[in-house]
Amino acid sequence: MAAYNINSVFKLNSGYEIPRLGFGVYQTPPDGTKKACLEALGVGYRHIDSAVVYRNEAGCGEAIRESKLPRSEIFYTTKIPTKFMGYKAAKAQIDTSLKTAGLDYLDLVLIHAPYGGSANRKGTWKALVEAVEEGKVRSIGVSNYGIHHLDELETHIAELEAERGGKGKGGVLSVGQYEIHPWCARNDVAEWLKARGVAVEAYSPIVQGTRFGDATLARLAAKYGKSEAQVLIRWSLQKGYIPLPKSVTPARIAENAALYDFDISADDLAALETDEYKPVCWDPVTSGLDA
Numbered sequence: 001m002a003a004y005n006i007n008s009v010f011k012l013n014s015g016y017e018i019p020r021l022g023f024g025v026y027q028t029p030p031d032g033t034k035k036a037c038l039e040a041l042g043v044g045y046r047h048i049d050s051a052v053v054y055r056n057e058a059g060c061g062e063a064i065r066e067s068k069l070p071r072s073e074i075f076y077t078t079k080i081p082t083k084f085m086g087y088k089a090a091k092a093q094i095d096t097s098l099k100t101a102g103l104d105y106l107d108l109v110l111i112h113a114p115y116g117g118s119a120n121r122k123g124t125w126k127a128l129v130e131a132v133e134e135g136k137v138r139s140i141g142v143s144n145y146g147i148h149h150l151d152e153l154e155t156h157i158a159e160l161e162a163e164r165g166g167k168g169k170g171g172v173l174s175v176g177q178y179e180i181h182p183w184c185a186r187n188d189v190a191e192w193l194k195a196r197g198v199a200v201e202a203y204s205p206i207v208q209g210t211r212f213g214d215a216t217l218a219r220l221a222a223k224y225g226k227s228e229a230q231v232l233i234r235w236s237l238q239k240g241y242i243p244l245p246k247s248v249t250p251a252r253i254a255e256n257a258a259l260y261d262f263d264i265s266a267d268d269l270a271a272l273e274t275d276e277y278k279p280v281c282w283d284p285v286t287s288g289l290d291a
C-alpha cells in the first residue's frame with residue numbers, strides 16, 4: 001500500500017483536500033475541547049471533526065485560532081443536526097456554526113443523519129449547496145445515510161440541477177461519514193461511495209474501546225508491536241477510509257496518530273474484519289425514507 005503519513009490527504013470531489021486522519025470530539029466536554037484540540041494539533045493532526053450536537057464548536061474554533069497555524073492548514077467539520085433539518089433551519093444553522101466557532105468558513109458540513117423525511121433532506125442539502133456558492137462552506141456531505149438515502153440524494157441533486165440552472169447546481173457530494181470498524185464494516189455503503197469518488201470517513205474507529213481484548217485484535221497488536229487502538233485505526237486507513245479517533249487523554253491522542261511505521265498485511269486486514277453488524281453508536285443508516 002501507499003506509505004501514508006500524518007500529512008497524507010485525499011482529494012475530494014469538491015476539489016479540496018482532506019487530511020486522512022481526523023480528530024473526533026464527540027463527548028469531549030465543551031470546557032475541555034480547546035485543550036484536547038490544541039494537544040491534537042500539537043502532535044500533528046490537521047483535521048477536527050465536531051458537530052452542533054457536541055456543543056463544543058466554540059472550543060474547536062478557539063483551538064484553531066490559538067494554534068497559530070495557518071487556517072488553510074486545518075480542516076474543520078461540523079454537522080447539521082436532525083433538529084435543524086429543512087432549508088430555512090439548516091441555512092440559519094450554518095451561520096450560527098460559523099459564528100459559534102468564530103471561523104470565516106467551514107471546510108466541511110455534513111447532514112448528521114437522514115432523519116426528517118425526504119422534503120427536509122432535500123431542503124437541507126439545498127441550504128448546503130447555497131452555502132458553498134456563498135463561500136461559507138467548502139465541501140459538503142452526509143453522515144449515516146443508507147444506500148436508499150444516498151440513491152435519493154442523487155435524485156435530489158438531479159432535481160436541483162433542473163430547478164437551479166444546470167450541471168453542478170445540485171451540489172457535489174464529497175464525504176460520507178459512518179460508523180465503520182471490523183464489527184461494522186459496511187462494505188456495501190463504502191463501495192457505493194468509492195464508486196463515485198466520495199471520501200469515506202470512519203467514526204468510532206476504535207469501537208469506543210469496547211473490543212479491546214478480542215483474540216484476533218490482541219494477536220495482531222502483539223504481532224505488530226502496536227496497541228490495539230493503533231491496529232484498529234491503521235485497519236481503517238488501509239481500507240482507504242479516513243478514521244476519526246477521539247480522545248481527551250494526551251498520551252492516547254499521540255498514540256492514535258503514531259500509525260505510520262507499520263503495515264498490516266492483507267491477510268491480517270481480512271482476518272480482523274468480521275461479518276458482524278454490531279454498531280456501538282446510534283444507527284440511523286437502517287432507518288426508512290419516512291423516518
Ligand SMILES: NC(=O)c1ccc[n+]([C@@H]2O[C@H](COP(=O)([O-])OP(=O)(O)OC[C@H]3O[C@@H](n4cnc5c(N)ncnc54)[C@H](OP(=O)(O)O)[C@@H]3O)[C@@H](O)[C@H]2O)c1
Nearest residue numbers: 024025026049203204205206207208229245246247248249
Ligand atoms: N456522525 C456521527 O453520527 C458520529 C457518531 C459518533 C462519532 N462520530 C465522530 O467520530 C469520532 C470518534 O468516535 P467515538 O468518539 O464514538 O469513538 P472512538 O474514537 O472509537 O473511541 C473513543 C473512546 O476510546 C477511548 N480511547 C481513545 N484512544 C484510546 C487508546 N489509544 N487506548 C484506549 N482507549 C482509547 C477514549 O477515551 P478518552 O477520551 O478518555 O481517552 C474514548 O472513550 C467522534 O468523536 C466524532 O467526531 C460521529
